[in-house]
Amino acid sequence: MTLRDLLPAFIVFTLLSGCSTLGPTHDIKGPVPLNKTLAEIPEEQLLDAWIELFDPGELPEDEDEAMGLSMDIRDAEARYIPEQLRTTMETTGHWGAVRLVPQDTSGGELLVQGKILASDGEQLALQIKAFDATGREWFNRNYEEELDEGVYKTRGVNSLASDSDVFQPLYNTIANDLAEFRRTLSATDISTIRQVAELRFAADLAPDAFAGDLAVDAKGHYTVVHLPAANDPMYQRVLAIRDRDFLLIDTLNGHYDNFCREMETPYSEWRKARSEEAAALRKVKNDALQRKLLGVAAILGAIVLETSNNGNYSSSVLRDTLVLGGAYAIKTGFDKDSETDIHRDAIIELDESFSTEARPLVVEVEGETHELTGSAEVQYAKWRALLKRIYESETGFTDS
Amino acid sequence: MDKYNLKIYRSLFAAALLALLPAAAASASDEQLLERLRSDYAAMVSAEADFHSRRERGILYGNEAADYAAYVAGLHRRVAQDCMALRENGLAIPAGLSCPDDPAILIAPAAIDQASEQTATEATATLDSELLEGLGEFDEMLLREQERIKAATPQASAASGGGSGSGSEGGTAGVSGEPDAASGAETTYGEGAGPGSPRTTVSSSAPPGTPDGHDDDVVARQLREAAEKEADPELKKKLWEEYRKYKAGTS
Numbered sequence: 001m002t003l004r005d006l007l008p009a010f011i012v013f014t015l016l017s018g019c020s021t022l023g024p025t026h027d028i029k030g031p032v033p034l035n036k037t038l039a040e041i042p043e044e045q046l047l048d049a050w051i052e053l054f055d056p057g058e059l060p061e062d063e064d065e066a067m068g069l070s071m072d073i074r075d076a077e078a079r080y081i082p083e084q085l086r087t088t089m090e091t092t093g094h095w096g097a098v099r100l101v102p103q104d105t106s107g108g109e110l111l112v113q114g115k116i117l118a119s120d121g122e123q124l125a126l127q128i129k130a131f132d133a134t135g136r137e138w139f140n141r142n143y144e145e146e147l148d149e150g151v152y153k154t155r156g157v158n159s160l161a162s163d164s165d166v167f168q169p170l171y172n173t174i175a176n177d178l179a180e181f182r183r184t185l186s187a188t189d190i191s192t193i194r195q196v197a198e199l200r201f202a203a204d205l206a207p208d209a210f211a212g213d214l215a216v217d218a219k220g221h222y223t224v225v226h227l228p229a230a231n232d233p234m235y236q237r238v239l240a241i242r243d244r245d246f247l248l249i250d251t252l253n254g255h256y257d258n259f260c261r262e263m264e265t266p267y268s269e270w271r272k273a274r275s276e277e278a279a280a281l282r283k284v285k286n287d288a289l290q291r292k293l294l295g296v297a298a299i300l301g302a303i304v305l306e307t308s309n310n311g312n313y314s315s316s317v318l319r320d321t322l323v324l325g326g327a328y329a330i331k332t333g334f335d336k337d338s339e340t341d342i343h344r345d346a347i348i349e350l351d352e353s354f355s356t357e358a359r360p361l362v363v364e365v366e367g368e369t370h371e372l373t374g375s376a377e378v379q380y381a382k383w384r385a386l387l388k389r390i391y392e393s394e395t396g397f398t399d400s
Numbered sequence: 401m402d403k404y405n406l407k408i409y410r411s412l413f414a415a416a417l418l419a420l421l422p423a424a425a426a427s428a429s430d431e432q433l434l435e436r437l438r439s440d441y442a443a444m445v446s447a448e449a450d451f452h453s454r455r456e457r458g459i460l461y462g463n464e465a466a467d468y469a470a471y472v473a474g475l476h477r478r479v480a481q482d483c484m485a486l487r488e489n490g491l492a493i494p495a496g497l498s499c500p501d502d503p504a505i506l507i508a509p510a511a512i513d514q515a516s517e518q519t520a521t522e523a524t525a526t527l528d529s530e531l532l533e534g535l536g537e538f539d540e541m542l543l544r545e546q547e548r549i550k551a552a553t554p555q556a557s558a559a560s561g562g563g564s565g566s567g568s569e570g571g572t573a574g575v576s577g578e579p580d581a582a583s584g585a586e587t588t589y590g591e592g593a594g595p596g597s598p599r600t601t602v603s604s605s606a607p608p609g610t611p612d613g614h615d616d617d618v619v620a621r622q623l624r625e626a627a628e629k630e631a632d633p634e635l636k637k638k639l640w641e642e643y644r645k646y647k648a649g650t651s
Binding site: 040254257379393 | 520523524527528530531534535538539541542545546549550552553554621622629
């Protein structure tokens with residue numbers, strides 16, 4: 001195969017990479033308009049979207065990148081960031097109820113999962129996966145946004161708690177991609193997703209009655225085999241319990257709301273202060289490097305001058321000046337290096353301070369969530385047993 | 401019969417049984433013993449007849465039937481004890497009254513075995529009652545939790561929330577001229593409002609005098625969302641009324 005043969009493939013690949021809205025990674029630069037509905041979508045065509053609390057991911061291996069960051073901060077972000085996506089999606093009008101749910105919650109019509117790949121106040125990188133109830137994967141992409149230097153300054157102190165999030169373009173991009181995929185689905189697709197979500201819940205709660213109504217293939221894709229009658233008493237019971245499930249999730253979202261409200265100001269302040277310190281650190285590092293390079297260049301110049309010197313007095317003076325100047329520049333470069341420690345310490349202190357603030361908030365919301373979901377699990381187990389007895393009473397069928 | 405009526409019946413039966421405690425017969429005179437036997441016997445016969453009548457008419461089933469049966473069984477025990485007390489005092493059982501031959505048998509709670517008498521429909525109805533009761537308790541638990549959440553809502557942040565922020569970063573939302581029409585119609589809260597903001601904002605469809613929804617709890621939020629989305633003007637009006645009533649009750 002020659003280069004000539006490869007050229008068309010290369011051109012196609014380049015073109016596809018260029019229009020990368022559907023590519024594996026979105027590198028977001030600048031503002032991104034949010035795609036909203038032009039007209040109200042009928043209720044029966046709306047999909048409820050559940051966003052799982054994000055996977056906090058891992059801290060960077062590089063010591064400089066990981067400086068000061070902690071899993072306490074990540075755990076807080078794993079609850080705060082999906083809430084930003086939730087509010088963004090809810091504003092678009094493309095969805096029914098958009099709610100946060102704990103990880104491994106089943107029963108949603110659209111489930112969005114996320115993992116934090118990087119987050120330090122200046123950069124946010126997320127991996128986002130979306131599935132619907134039928135098991136269809138909508139996409140699995142990475143989103144990355146790096147803020148321009150000084151963004152926090154231009155937003156001003158007063159905007160910390162009231163404006164849209166500083167990474168709003170990233171959330172808008174994710175919301176737009178979800179809406180874009182949603183638009184490719186037909187009315188029948190939407191209806192099927194909703195039916196499958198209902199039936200999966202029913203089959204989980206009353207498998208004797210409803211497990212046979214769904215078929216699942218090796219890839220985990222669900223299809224409806226049989227739809228229960230709308231007035232089927234057992235189905236009505238299951239739907240009554242499903243309403244409670246929604247109410248439970250709404251209640252959980254009350255806790256998440258409170259958590260985010262408490263997190264909002266300290267988190268915004270931490271990101272702003274950390275970003276400023278990191279910018280100052282980079283500037284000092286650059287200054288130090290420039291001075292050292294300048295000093296080395298001056299000394300090298302002196303050496304070159306010495307080798308070409310033919311005993312000229314003025315050349316000797318210039319050589320000495322270059323050596324002394326170069327040495328001085330290198331010294332000030334090293335002096336400048338010591339200033340980086342001040343900014344490093346400031347960043348570490350900021351991170352520790354915010355960790356201390358975020359940790360109890362995370363523990364509290366986690367405790368509330370466990371308590372509520374734990375009680376619900378006990379109740380659901382009772383309802384499962386009760387539905388089984390009702391099924392046996394109504395049909396006369398028993399396990400034995 | 402709903403779960404609340406059922407609860408009332410059960411409480412009444414329990415109270416009636418408590419009132420029939422045998423300890424009351426400790427030191428009664430012969431005349432009093434005879435009078436008590438007549439009274440208890442009449443109550444037993446009447447209750448038993450009523451029980452069978454209701455069962456035949458199909459208006460007594462489930463937990464209510466079980467409670468009623470327990471009540472009748474208690475009356476049987478009471479009559480048997482009255483008879484024993486009379487015999488111990490050397491008195492004859494009045495004519496027209498028949499004492500149970502063996503009170504010990506009657507003491508057993510299976511005087512009327514409801515479980516075996518229940519048909520499949522009755523059994524399902526009993527289980528349905530249990531399910532309804534569980535759902536009610538679950539609702540109450542969630543409402544209590546929502547009250548707790550509401551009480552724990554940070555006030556300062558709540559006040560600062562509610563920015564309408566329809567623009568994306570850099571103020572570019574609204575490109576292509578699409579957002580305003582949509583957001584006015586159905587958005588629930590502003591994109592830029594941040595996590596601390598309420599899910600509802602003042603909507604153009606809300607009648608004058610309707611609270612702005614900045615401190616809505618989950619129930620209020622659902623009512624508001626339903627009112628905003630309702631197309632039927634009459635129903636919409638009623639939903640807004642419900643919303644205002646609920647807000648008035650919780651504020």
